[in-house]
Amino acid sequence: MRNRELSGGITKALEGLTPRERTVFEMRHYEGLRLRAIGDMIGTTEEAAKNCLFRATQKMRMSLESFV
Amino acid sequence: MNCIEVTREIPNYCYGEISSEAEEAVESHLAGCDLCRTELARHRKFLELLDERDAVADAGLLVQCRSELSAALRAQAATEAGRSGIRQRLDRTVRNAMEYLRDLSRVHIPFRIPVGALALVALGFVGARYTPERFGGVSATLAEPMFSSVRSVEPSGPGQVQIAVDEIRRHVVSGTLQDPQIHDLLVSGVTDGSDPAARLQSIQVLHDLNGNAAGNNADSEQLRQALLGALAHDTSVDVRLKALDGLKQFATEARVRTALVVAVQKDDDARVRAQAIDLLAAHHDDSLVGVLQNAVQREDNPLVRAQITQLLAQLKASVGTY
Numbered sequence: 417m418r419n420r421e422l423s424g425g426i427t428k429a430l431e432g433l434t435p436r437e438r439t440v441f442e443m444r445h446y447e448g449l450r451l452r453a454i455g456d457m458i459g460t461t462e463e464a465a466k467n468c469l470f471r472a473t474q475k476m477r478m479s480l481e482s483f484v
Numbered sequence: 485m486n487c488i489e490v491t492r493e494i495p496n497y498c499y500g501e502i503s504s505e506a507e508e509a510v511e512s513h514l515a516g517c518d519l520c521r522t523e524l525a526r527h528r529k530f531l532e533l534l535d536e537r538d539a540v541a542d543a544g545l546l547v548q549c550r551s552e553l554s555a556a557l558r559a560q561a562a563t564e565a566g567r568s569g570i571r572q573r574l575d576r577t578v579r580n581a582m583e584y585l586r587d588l589s590r591v592h593i594p595f596r597i598p599v600g601a602l603a604l605v606a607l608g609f610v611g612a613r614y615t616p617e618r619f620g621g622v623s624a625t626l627a628e629p630m631f632s633s634v635r636s637v638e639p640s641g642p643g644q645v646q647i648a649v650d651e652i653r654r655h656v657v658s659g660t661l662q663d664p665q666i667h668d669l670l671v672s673g674v675t676d677g678s679d680p681a682a683r684l685q686s687i688q689v690l691h692d693l694n695g696n697a698a699g700n701n702a703d704s705e706q707l708r709q710a711l712l713g714a715l716a717h718d719t720s721v722d723v724r725l726k727a728l729d730g731l732k733q734f735a736t737e738a739r740v741r742t743a744l745v746v747a748v749q750k751d752d753d754a755r756v757r758a759q760a761i762d763l764l765a766a767h768h769d770d771s772l773v774g775v776l777q778n779a780v781q782r783e784d785n786p787l788v789r790a791q792i793t794q795l796l797a798q799l800k801a802s803v804g805t806y
Contacts, residue, residue, distance in 0.1 A: 422536060436676035439652075444499060445534060451501050457633070457652055466496060467717060468676070473495045477530050484530050 422483055429479035437472035444469055485509045490520045494527050661693050667706075674710035674727075680720035687714065687723070691730045708734050712743050721753045728759045735763045745775050754785040761788070765795050773801040 430438055439458060443449045449457075455465040477484070485493070485506075490513045496502045497510050514520050632651040640646035659666040670693075673686030690707050707730070714727035728747075734740045747760040761779065764772060773796070780792040780803055796803055 419536065422533060426534060434672040434676050436672060444501075445531075451496075451499075457650070464719070466501065469499075470492065470495055471713075476534075477527070480530065480533060483533050484526055 422480075425480055425483060426476075429476045432479055433472050433475055437468055437475070440465055440468045441472035441476065485513050487513075487517060487520055490514070490517070491523055494520075494524055497524075498527055498531060661689065667693075671706045671710045675713045675717070680718075680723050683714065683718065683720065683723045684726050687711065687726045687730050708737075708740070712740065715743055715747055715756075721756060724751065724753070724756050725759060728756065728763060732763060732766075736767050741767075741769070741771075745771075748775065748779045749782065754788050757783070757785070758788050758791055761791060761795070768799075773799055777801065777803065 430442070433441060436458065440454055443454045443457070444451065451465045451469065452462045455462040458465070460468075490510050493502055493506060493510050497507065502510070514524060632649055635648040635650050637648075638646045657666070657669060661667070661670075667690075670686045670690050673682055674690065675683070687710075690710070711727045711730045711734075715724055715731065718724050718727065724747075728744075731740055731744070735744070741764060744760045744764050748757050748764065751757050751760070757779075761776070764775060776792050776796050776799070780789055780796065783789045783792060793803055
């Protein structure tokens with residue numbers, strides 16, 4: 417039951433990200449790409465990708481606070 | 485590093501995305517800080533939770549994707565009945581894809597998720613070619629891929645090869661400014677656009693929209709957040725200046741004033757600092773004199789120093805603090 421709630425919570429949290437944040441987050445966390453490669457792929461710098469990942473991570477953690 | 489800097493680096497630290505110097509600094513701080521160690525533990529727990537979902541999701545995901553994709557492609561194929569060549573190609577694609585997904589279900593779990601995801605990307609690529617160019621009341625078109633790269637190449641049978649390709653493609657979306665999807669895209673464009681000109685245009689359009697009172701309170705809040713983000717983080721001076729323009733209407737709000745003070749203290753461009761000072765000075769509050777006195781001590785640009793000195797004189801306050 418908890419796993420199902422968690423899965424729903426994660427899906428909802430991902431939906432709360434902007435398209436760019438979600439792309440960066442999923443590429444980094446679920447696909448394991450390096451930030452430099454992600455930056456190249458989405459046409460931005462590694463630093464910008466890093467900032468984007470930070471924002472995405474903060475939003476995800478806030479959304480999933482009750483599970484942590 | 486202090487606690488704020490370490491907290492900001494923890495996600496990158498966990499992903500191994502920081503330099504060795506920064507890593508040493510983080511670890512040195514962690515060794516002596518209970519609060520940051522707790523934060524690191526919480527972040528690691530959060531990352532573990534994300535991976536738990538991965539394991540939960542895969543069991544049903546492929547079955548669901550198979551049935552939904554099959555239904556969608558068959559329905560689309562039915563509407564293309566008159567175009568037999570296309571239909572035959574589509575049927576063959578669906579059949580091959582289904583066989584591949586059936587094989588995939590026998591793959592060991594650690595490989596099933598990424599391989600399944602790649603297969604779905606490939607199917608999505610094919611499906612997109614046969615999908616109507618409309619969604620959610622907003623018209624959209626698919627252009628040629630902006631970027632593609634080969635992720636892996638494997639033999640998949642006698643004389644056959646399987647190539648996994650990552651693609652990012654550009655959508656062109658159009659709609660009215662009142663369309664929620666268009667509005668959300670504009671807000672994303674303020675902070676996420678890779679092109680500074682696109683970020684500038686997003687701010688301008690949102691600003692005009694808000695000025696015309698076409699947006700609701702939620703829209704204003706989204707706009708405010710996006711502008712504050714652009715002011716604090718955007719690398720383009722023009723975008724930060726445009727964000728300040730947009731923040732004029734919110735310049736009496738406490739958190740906006742806090743962001744303006746930070747811009748006065750930290751922004752490395754004198755034009756941004758000068759405009760932030762103007763906005764702060766347009767609405768006097770108890771902290772204004774202190775902010776200006778502090779700023780004049782730090783300011784190294786003579787024009788901005790003169791601006792602050794003049795404002796302090798108008799407020800009958802001294803340049804120095806005692």
